[in-house]
Amino acid sequence: KYQNNIIFGIGTSIDDTNSTEYVLTIGAGNLGLDKPEYYMNESKTTMAYRQDMFDSASALSNDTSTIKQDVNDVYKLEKELAKCYGTTDEQQQRPKARIRTTVGQLRQLLHASFDFTNYLTSAYASANVTLMDSDIVIVEDIDYLYCVSSIIEQVPPRTLQNYAIGRFMMQLNDNLPKQFRSIKENLNHAVGVTTTERARAVNCGRFVNKYMPFAVTKLYIKKHFDDNARKQVFEMVANIKKKIINILGDSTWMDSISKNKTIEKVLAIDVQIGYPDYLVSDNVTQLEMQYADYVFDSSFINNIFKILQIKAKEEFQLLRKHVDRKAWDDLPPATVNAFYSPLKNQIIIPVGILQKPFYDKDAPRYLNSGGIGVVIGHEITHAFVGRGLHFDKDGNRIPLWTHETIKAFIERKKCIVDQYSSFTVPNLNINANGDKTQNEDIADNIGLRAAFYAYQEFIQANPNADKRLKDLSKYSPTQMFFINYAHIWSAKMTDASARDRVLSSDHSLEPFRVNGPTSNFVEFDRACNCKPGQGNSRVNKCPA
CATH class of the missing domain: 1.10.1380.10 (Neutral endopeptidase , domain2)
Structure with missing residues (x-):
């Protein structure tokens, strides 16, 4: 209730x-x-x-x-x-x-x-x-x-x-x-x-x-968001999709059945950027219908009870409806996060994350690619890593890969699992759990590569598009790509919080989300003039 x-x-x-x-x-x-x-x-x-x-x-x-x-x-x-x-x-x-x-x-x-x-x-x-x-x-x-x-x-x-x-x-x-x-x-x-x-x-x-995410989002985008930015992000998604398909196409360990099914699934991903389309319309009928039951009195706690009942009622009443595979569902658009749904084969990039340091429509593409671009690549990767591996392109529980490809994948991912398990949490002297975080770690590694390759292709087609930033002109555009990637995961936490997350979270701690993927990527070495084994460059790089 x-x-x-x-x-x-x-x-x-x-x-x-x-x-x-x-x-x-x-x-x-x-x-x-x-x-x-x-x-x-x-x-x-x-x-x-x-x-x-x-x-x-x-x-x-x-x-x-x-x-x-x-x-x-x-x-x-x-x-x-x-x-x-x-x-x-x-x-x-x-x-x-x-x-x-x-x-x-x-x-x-x-x-x-x-x-x-x-x-x-x-x-x-x-x-x-x-x-x-x-x-x-x-x-x-x-x-x-x-x-x-x-x-x-x-x-x-x-x-x-x-x-x-x-x-x-x-x-x-x-x-x-x-x-x-x-x-x-x-x-x-x-x-x-x-x-x-x-x-x-x-x-x-x-x-x-x-509790009223779409009403809040309508106010937010009217005041703070340029709808043209959505077009730029849609373009980035299309380019990053293409690069992930190239990565899959170049793989030698997948058999043709698994490879083709995975490429078909990536191509079929439904993409939701920013917010539902109806929020930019002057017609508020849909919003009025969504919140028609929100009639409150002066008692805050009674209003809380009413909202909780409304939300429970909405979920129970879904049972008699058909799934709208293109719908946004109830995820708050004004949130700093991103999502992949295996049951709908859908990625959602909410408007809340389309701000600095992840994204700025006026920023050089290298910053946006190292920010929201990697997040996009990460979410697309979940179509075939983690839960997504157990679902077909239509969201039905049908395995995506053959037993042979799964066996090869298990063997190859050991490198990532071992690498992340060797990371030590500062001050605590405990190791990360690479087995627990493996799906997110693999998505980070592939997401970084796909976003970087998409940026390379963009800059080849638009050689004069990106200018160096004032006061940061000593860094090349590719170096700035990796710098902003590190920037989006800047974090500060207590030792207790770090310990709790190592024990319970499917995501690696932020320093490992930066050091892991970059250490495995030869383009990071090239951009920073690193030799394997020097600094954060790994000698035996784990394949993505």
Whole structure:
């Protein structure tokens, strides 16, 4: 009802065997401390987490006599639930038991005391969607569902209710009064997250952009964005696509079947740049329809509840719609990020990332190529690296490559995995996890090369297009390409944040995202007059 995945996660997603339709999904929810590893041993983090529960409950209740025992019972429950997830590494290693069934067969399939059929039916009924026995259900991780069901059937109702309400309040924390936000700050400090409270205007802006992203984007592009810039980025995408196709065409380790399918898939990628087209129109009918239910009163928390209900309702109602493969979906355009969707074979480059240092329509092409160009190449690469490898050009779960090509790929990528695993995190004396980050690392390596080759082709066709920058004229255009690539990944983080990201993130830390791809690229050596083994130049370069 409020889009909270507590214990179980349910929703609507594109059917991966028929990407024109939607299906129901049910699987694991999330944990209060996010990662199951936190619950394995007592630490300052787990103690601070229980203190956070106690302080939050005390702030909400006049009777605090039972809170300490309630907190211990709730934490004991969540600690048991965490065992159902396995560690983050175990989740990576073991394939989830993913089963396709129907609403009518779900009860028979699961044989669990918890009534998942009734749970799904009730949830969708809250959005006026009546489930039918024939509706397809994807059970994402049946082992998790069995495990959790066996736990919650033994838990007293009071503990279960306290857990659900506590987690619900925890997710509302950012929108609660300062008293509650201060309690959360204590937990953040305990886990090594240092934050300063943003200005109220910034928080309000972020909130509105989260829940009314297209209205915010319409205002943003009207004031800050030149629509001609989209044309330039579309052109860059086309050129980078072409270079990735050349890289694929030149490969000697792929068989012809895999190579041809991959090239067809890259050619078929749907490209969304900036924002949906209707946002530049003076006609606001579509926006009015999108936000027709956004009728609010003077109570901020009641308005929060209403928005969460609207968002949950929108997701449940997708079930009775057909997939629009050219639609933008609900990703906020005013966000600094980029996306690839294997189920739609689509890349999205939001308007939020089309600003410095990634992009500036008036900047020399070498800066834009080393910025947004590499990001574009990275996202296109995901069409055949990572999850994209398991889907065809139409977004259906059909393997893209033959067994022989996959075997050759596994052998070749060992170099990247070993290289990134040898990177050491400063101050922490721990190594990066190249196995965990391999798909993103490979996308970085290919993205850098494709963007560079596309820039070379552009400058050959337009030899006088790029001028050197004042005060940076000692650097050549190709050197500036690599300098801006390093610039986009400039970052500062605490040791605790770095450790957390090494343990949990699929992306390498920023220094490794710069040093890895450049060290493997002979054009970087040429631009910087490096010899293999000198500085950041790698002797045995890993193939992309």
